[in-house]
Amino acid sequence: MSLELYLDLISPPCRAIYIFAKMNNIHFNYFPVDLLKGQHHSKEFEGLNILKNVPVLREGTFILTESVAILLYLTRKYSTSICWYPPDVQLQASIDEYMAWEYEGLHMLMKKVLWVKLLIPKIMGQEVPKQKIDDIENQIQTNIQLFSDHFLKDKLFITGENICLADLMAAVEMMQPMGAEYNVFKDNPKVNEWHKRVEERVGSTLFQEAHERLLTINSWDPSILEPSVRENILIMIQSITK
Numbered sequence: 001m002s003l004e005l006y007l008d009l010i011s012p013p014c015r016a017i018y019i020f021a022k023m024n025n026i027h028f029n030y031f032p033v034d035l036l037k038g039q040h041h042s043k044e045f046e047g048l049n050i051l052k053n054v055p056v057l058r059e060g061t062f063i064l065t066e067s068v069a070i071l072l073y074l075t076r077k078y079s080t081s082i083c084w085y086p087p088d089v090q091l092q093a094s095i096d097e098y099m100a101w102e103y104e105g106l107h108m109l110m111k112k113v114l115w116v117k118l119l120i121p122k123i124m125g126q127e128v129p130k131q132k133i134d135d136i137e138n139q140i141q142t143n144i145q146l147f148s149d150h151f152l153k154d155k156l157f158i159t160g161e162n163i164c165l166a167d168l169m170a171a172v173e174m175m176q177p178m179g180a181e182y183n184v185f186k187d188n189p190k191v192n193e194w195h196k197r198v199e200e201r202v203g204s205t206l207f208q209e210a211h212e213r214l215l216t217i218n219s220w221d222p223s224i225l226e227p228s229v230r231e232n233i234l235i236m237i238q239s240i241t242k
């Protein structure tokens with residue numbers, strides 16, 4: 001039974017899954033879903049995932065959404081190296097703790113900064129007020145420090161000597177603002193060093209390959225947006241800027 005992954009590599013959770021599968025030699029058929037073209041709103045995609053979001057995994061009749069569930073499924077099903085999710089229950093709990101924190105602690109902020117600095121000006125043709133951008137950037141710096149103090153501490157990686165799922169997930173999240181040329185590591189050398197270690201363990205070629213779409217998003221042309229997609233994006237923009 002073949003493994004299918006439906007991903008858009010502009011999305012951090014999708015990049016984590018893509019990198020994880022490649023690093024662990026898990027063979028999969030890759031189905032790109034272009035969020036910026038609204039392909040997740042197609043009838044065909046809705047048939048696969050009524051939540052209309054990526055990532056999605058399909059293996060025969062088994063369909064799985066939610067990146068954390070997908071990553072854990074892959075570690076169990078494909079018996080990947082134990083470093084990713086070690087058998088020790090306390091180490092597992094530390095990874096779970098990060099996974100539970102990530103959505104509010106990093107994901108929403110990293111997503112917001114890409115939108116306010118790059119995508120909203122591109123789509124709307126006008127800048128977001130500087131105060132709004134400064135507030136988001138300050139919150140990012142606070143949460144990067146929290147990540148450092150609470151999750152990383154003085155270890156090489158979150159569980160100690162080896163990379164684990166939480167390191168990979170955090171590293172790709174923190175790349176998101178780079179799409180808008182905002183470097184979240186600029187004021188935090190310790191987190192910067194950790195990030196370099198993660199990239200090194202992943203392998204620079206694979207890491208760059210997974211981030212190519214994000215890092216070239218500046219050249220995306222929003223004038224080709226379909227009206228229905230544009231409408232969905234405008235609703236999302238309202239929730240980000242309110």
Ligand SMILES: N[C@@H](CCC(=O)N[C@@H](CS)C(=O)NCC(=O)O)C(=O)O
Pocket residue numbers: 011012013035040052053054055065066067068
């Ligand atoms: N909690 C979900 C989040 C999934 C999600 O929100 N994916 C985003 C990309 S990062 C998406 O597909 N957004 C499309 C939309 O909401 O319109 C996960 O971790 O898989």
